[in-house]
Amino acid sequence: MPIHSGARIFVESLLREKVEVVFGYPGGKVIPLYDELYDAPIKHILVRHEQGAAHAADGYARSTGKVGVCIATSGPGATNLVTGLATAYMDSVPVVAFTGQAPTSLIGTDSFQEIDIRGITLPVTKHNYMVTNVKDLAKTIKEAFYIARTGRPGPVLVDLPVDVLKSHADFMYPQSVNLPGYQPTYEGNYMQIKLAAEAINTSQRPVIFAGGGVINSNASEELTNMAIKGRIPVVTSLMGLGAFPEDHELSLKMLGMHGTMYANYAISEADLIIGIGVRFDDRVTGKLETFAPYAKIIHIDIDPAEVNKNVKVDIPIVGNAKNVLDKLIPLIKAIERKEWLEKIKEWKRRFPLNYEYDDNNIKPQYLIEKLDELTDENTLIVTEVGQNQMWAAQYFHFSKPRSFITSGGLGTMGYGLPASMGVQVGNPNKTVINISGDGSFQMNLQELATISSNRLPVKIIILNNGTLGMVRQWQELFFDERYSGTILENPDFVKLAQAYGIKSLRIDQTNDVEMALKEVLNYDGPVLLDVIIPQDENVFPMVPEGASINEMLELKKKKREKEKQGEVA
Amino acid sequence: MRHILSVTVNNQPAVLARISGLFSRRNFNILSLNVGETELPEYSRMTIVVEANTDTLEQVKKQLYKLIDVIKITELNQSNMIERDMAIIKVNCGKNQRSQVIQVVDVFRGKVVDFSLDTITVEITGDENKINAFIEIMKDFGIKEVVRTGIVAIDREMNNNVLTNS
Numbered sequence: 001m002p003i004h005s006g007a008r009i010f011v012e013s014l015l016r017e018k019v020e021v022v023f024g025y026p027g028g029k030v031i032p033l034y035d036e037l038y039d040a041p042i043k044h045i046l047v048r049h050e051q052g053a054a055h056a057a058d059g060y061a062r063s064t065g066k067v068g069v070c071i072a073t074s075g076p077g078a079t080n081l082v083t084g085l086a087t088a089y090m091d092s093v094p095v096v097a098f099t100g101q102a103p104t105s106l107i108g109t110d111s112f113q114e115i116d117i118r119g120i121t122l123p124v125t126k127h128n129y130m131v132t133n134v135k136d137l138a139k140t141i142k143e144a145f146y147i148a149r150t151g152r153p154g155p156v157l158v159d160l161p162v163d164v165l166k167s168h169a170d171f172m173y174p175q176s177v178n179l180p181g182y183q184p185t186y187e188g189n190y191m192q193i194k195l196a197a198e199a200i201n202t203s204q205r206p207v208i209f210a211g212g213g214v215i216n217s218n219a220s221e222e223l224t225n226m227a228i229k230g231r232i233p234v235v236t237s238l239m240g241l242g243a244f245p246e247d248h249e250l251s252l253k254m255l256g257m258h259g260t261m262y263a264n265y266a267i268s269e270a271d272l273i274i275g276i277g278v279r280f281d282d283r284v285t286g287k288l289e290t291f292a293p294y295a296k297i298i299h300i301d302i303d304p305a306e307v308n309k310n311v312k313v314d315i316p317i318v319g320n321a322k323n324v325l326d327k328l329i330p331l332i333k334a335i336e337r338k339e340w341l342e343k344i345k346e347w348k349r350r351f352p353l354n355y356e357y358d359d360n361n362i363k364p365q366y367l368i369e370k371l372d373e374l375t376d377e378n379t380l381i382v383t384e385v386g387q388n389q390m391w392a393a394q395y396f397h398f399s400k401p402r403s404f405i406t407s408g409g410l411g412t413m414g415y416g417l418p419a420s421m422g423v424q425v426g427n428p429n430k431t432v433i434n435i436s437g438d439g440s441f442q443m444n445l446q447e448l449a450t451i452s453s454n455r456l457p458v459k460i461i462i463l464n465n466g467t468l469g470m471v472r473q474w475q476e477l478f479f480d481e482r483y484s485g486t487i488l489e490n491p492d493f494v495k496l497a498q499a500y501g502i503k504s505l506r507i508d509q510t511n512d513v514e515m516a517l518k519e520v521l522n523y524d525g526p527v528l529l530d531v532i533i534p535q536d537e538n539v540f541p542m543v544p545e546g547a548s549i550n551e552m553l554e555l556k557k558k559k560r561e562k563e564k565q566g567e568v569a
Numbered sequence: 570m571r572h573i574l575s576v577t578v579n580n581q582p583a584v585l586a587r588i589s590g591l592f593s594r595r596n597f598n599i600l601s602l603n604v605g606e607t608e609l610p611e612y613s614r615m616t617i618v619v620e621a622n623t624d625t626l627e628q629v630k631k632q633l634y635k636l637i638d639v640i641k642i643t644e645l646n647q648s649n650m651i652e653r654d655m656a657i658i659k660v661n662c663g664k665n666q667r668s669q670v671i672q673v674v675d676v677f678r679g680k681v682v683d684f685s686l687d688t689i690t691v692e693i694t695g696d697e698n699k700i701n702a703f704i705e706i707m708k709d710f711g712i713k714e715v716v717r718t719g720i721v722a723i724d725r726e727m728n729n730n731v732l733t734n735s
Contacts, residue, residue, distance in 0.1 A: 119583075119586060181636070305632050307631075
């Protein structure tokens with residue numbers, strides 16, 4: 001057992017966890033740690049703001065399935081991680097964050113750059129630690145990675161007082177963890193699985209509702225097998241996009257506030273919903289009292305606290321989605337369900353996603369359709385939050401899990417650009433596209449420097465409408481078009497990118513879309529495309545907040561209403 | 570409805586903050602919370618009294634279980650547990666009232682723990698109702714100060730032999 005400094009133990013422990021890359025930003029209290037990293041076979045990506053480090057680690061984790069790691073110094077460095085940790089927490093992403101801390105002798109004295117980061121991050125981490133004795137360091141790091149990646153994944157923070165990094169101890173990395181209070185259930189109860197199979201086999205109008213848990217547990221293949229075997233249509237949550245191939249006839253794409261009309265109709269008429277790795281978020285269910293009024297609900301989830309939290313469940317199965325589906329599929333009968341599938345086909349035909357194509361103005365939906373056409377399945381889409389995110393979710397076809405990386409639960413503007421760095425680092429051979437809005441882009445645009453200096457070939461596409469589009473949309477529809485605080489005065493994004501040494505171009509004509517996208521996709525390096533889109537373009541369909549999910553505002557209806565008003569006036 | 574949870578947790582710093590933080594951010598209504606070391610020094614036991622309907626109680630328990638530091642949760646059965654609350658009460662009490670106060674204290678099996686010229690300080694233990702009743706009566710004399718521990722509770726051992734032998 002060699003004697004090592006805490007900083008060295010940190011590096012050795014990370015190597016034992018097979019960490020290849022960390023995203024971070026140094027500061028006084030983590031200098032010993034950075035000193036060790038200097039010689040370590042671990043890649044360090046220097047971000048330009050700690051929030052970027054947390055989102056990059058998150059994007060890395062979502063796209064690779066590995067644990068993402070970020071480092072920040074004490075005080076402001078640590079607090080800058082909070083939004084990133086909260087984002088990862090809401091979407092169950094395995095991230096381990098390390099923060100520097102004042103020496104143990106000064107803790108509690110409001111010393112320079114001291115902050116109670118453990119207290120601050122209690123509600124936004126799955127668990128957190130402060131290591132006060134170097135002897136506990138290796139064990140704590142082992143536990144942190146174990147907790148982050150097992151059960152329902154989530155972020156874990158480890159706070160490291162600087163004296164702990166400097167003092168010495170024997171290094172022995174533990175083989176296993178001993179956490180009596182943490183025993184995730186992986187195998188679903190077989191009696192419950194049998195009950196579920198029975199319900200599925202006797203159901204006339206079943207719908208599978210798949211979420212992020214399917215992707216987290218790598219259960220996409222099982223999900224697809226089950227849907228095809230039982231001829232059961234599949235809707236996904238935002239986090240579940242890519243869990244089921246969207247070009248398949250059984251795919252109804254996304255449901256909820258900006259889901260497809262056919263997905264929302266199917267859920268509303270279903271007699272059975274098979275929720276897999278979903279949490280029945282309010283953006284999905286709309287008004288709870290009228291959600292899936294005719295349906296029995298089966299809920300498969302690894303987190304028992306999700307069962308009965310938002311909707312009443314008839315058949316709960318607590319376990320890992322992959323394990324549960326493995327046992328469930330053999331019990332499912334191949335049934336044609338002709339009538340139900342015909343009905344769904346008819347809804348798809350009558351209520352497709354649609355927008356008004358415009359020869360002159362670039363419609364964002366058109367651009368994303370083109371992007372979909374021009375890219376192959378080795379493309380990873382990372383979005384910001386807002387209209388850009390919803391258009392990407394609606395008009396891009398996701399056929400593979402981990403191909404759509406977005407902030408779902410927390411809805412974090414500024415997520416996309418730094419997350420795309422992590423995605424690109426984790427997937428050097430894939431095309432990583434950051435679909436952005438002009439508002440979100442400006443929340444973490446300093447990361448252009450990180451992208452540039454690491455030559456990360458991220459393709460940044462800004463859907464630039466000069467407003468905070470989604471808020472503007474709500475103001476238009478529900479606040480009498482009073483655009484309070486939503487009109488932006490933007491810098492010249494093309495010049496901005498150039499200042500960072502990033503290739504950039506701008507388009508504002510529909511005709512130029514295809515050529516520009518080709519140029520962007522073929523360019524070997526980071527590139528920014530500024531796309532001027534109409535300011536008043538909205539995302540449809542839309543379920544107003546608090547309405548039932550089958551009460552959707554759609555494009556035509558909205559137009560008719562406007563015409564009517566015009567006639568009266 | 571009132572429910573009493575006995576929660577075994579790791580005896581470590583910040584555990585209380587984790588638990589109380591969970592209650593406040595999920596908007597669970599906590600009536601009292603007590604914590605102390607158990608028979609094993611690595612664990613503490615909390616007696617948590619919550620006001621909740623059945624659905625909320627289910628969430629309270631499940632969310633508590635999600636905390637890595639929570640080892641075990643037992644809901645105590647109201648009809649089969651031993652529940653105690655303790656109060657120390659300082660009452661205004663001149664010479665003339667002393668015997669009266671002491672009489673009440675005796676009836677409630679309390680204990681006088683301090684005197685001054687014009688106050689008397691009493692310790693009383695029992696279930697919540699008993700303490701409430703005692704405090705009601707003491708109000709007549711004029712209460713200067715009350716401290717209460719909140720409830721601690723344990724389930725009654727169900728051992729048939731002991732019952733028949735006694």
